[in-house]
Amino acid sequence: MTTSPPATAPASAARNRAEVLSRVEERLKSLLDLEHRRWAEVDHRATAPVEAISRLVRAGGKRLRPDFCVVGFLAAGGTPDDPRVVEAGTAIELLHAFALLHDDVLDGSAVRRGVPTAHVRHAEEHRSRGWQGEPRRYGEGVAVLAGDLAFAYAGRLAQELPRQARRVWAELVGEMIVGQHLDVAVAAEAVADPDLSAYIANAKSGRYSIRRPLELGASLAGGSHLSGAFEAYGTALGEAFQLRDDLIDVFGDAGVAGKPVGADADNHKMTLLVSIAVRDDPAVRELVARDDLPPGELSRALERAGVRATVEHRIDRLVTEAGEALAGTPVDEEWRVVLAEMAVAVAYRDK
Structure with missing residues (x-):
């Protein structure tokens, strides 16, 4: 990390x-x-x-999306006692639960937040009890329906929000789902396009994790004047967020991350990191084209290609851009400090 540490946020803002x-x-x-x-x-x-949702929520998580929603609301002049921001923050965390439950089925992930994923747990229950049918299909069915229920709960809360907030919510949901589909599609077709991968990273992860939650919170406080600042900040930091996710998947520690590492590479996910390496390194390009790729081989090739240093430099630049996006905007100084702290926490995390 090459950026300077941000100033400390005022106690009132933190409280x-x-x-x-x-x-x-x-x-x-x-x-x-x-x-x-x-x-x-x-x-x-x-x-x-319901238990599958609760188990996922209780297992922890960063609560990143509610946090950005709350900060967007307070930065736009909202007061802490307003119940609408609590409903919005709860809705966005339930939407995240929906996304994770479905994502784990799509990726065949065995562990999430350090515990077995919902589809794995229910498949094992089916198997151990000797029920009829196929354990895998049963487990995946329970997980998908749990995700659907989380989506329904999120929608129930969101429909009570003011009109402008509902518009932001609709954009957030649509971008995330279409971005997830594109993620699956480009992996299947082995499309190595850094620009498309950057769009996917922002749509399915960056926008729904940072930019849209900020805008959602601000909309509740009548802060449409902050949309431009939050868009620029969220776009830059959203890409940094996804690049860090990519680095964790390839080079991270599974025990710290709370999920298996190397899964995206082994599943031929055309992440932004992989797309950059494919563009720049013929050996990586050749590996990605193979159908019989041994587990861990692509990760090792990415290490040899030196892509980690390239991506770390890009993350540094994006964090700087995020901070610069707030300079000279209507965002009060105390909240610029908070957002600078959040940018560092998001971009340089290890899980």
Whole structure:
């Protein structure tokens, strides 16, 4: 990392931010507990999808998206006691649960946040109890339906938000889902296009993790005047966020990351990191074209190609761009400091 450490955010900003995020956490728990009791009255089997969501939420996670939503709201002049930002923050975390539950099925991931993924856990339950049918299909079915239920809960909360916030929500959801489809499609076709990979990274990850949550929060506080600043900041930091994800997948520590590393490479995902390496290194280009790629081989080739240093330099530049995007904007100084701190935390994390 080559950027200078940001100044420390004022205590009042940190206190307000923490207060709202704590209420988001309480709302998540109360909603899922209530839904569990509701479906338990129907039949004990009916609770499985709710339990899958709850297990994922309880396993931790960075709560990155609610955090950016809350900061966008407070930076736009919102007050910590406004219940709408709590509903928006809860909705966006449930949307994230939906995305993770489906993503783990799409990628065949065995571990998420250090615990077995929903489809793996339910497949094992099917197998151990000797139920009829195929364990894998059963496990994937439960996970997909749990994701659908999380999406329904998120939509239920979002539909009560003001009109402008609902418009931001609709953009966020559409971009994420189409971006996820493109991620699957370019992997299947082995499309090595850095520009397309950058778009996919921003659509399925960067925009929905940073830019749109900021805009969603700001829209609740009537902060449309901050849209331009948040768009520029979120676009730069969103790419840095995805590049760090790519580096963690190739070079990270599975124990720290809480999920297997190397999965994207082994699944032929045409990540932004891989696309850059394919463009610049003939050996990587040749490996990506192979159907019989041994596990770990592409990761080793990426290491030899020196792509890590290239991408780290790009992340440094993007973090700088994110900070510069806020200079001279209507964002108050205290929130520029908070957003600078968040940029460093997002871009230089290890999980």
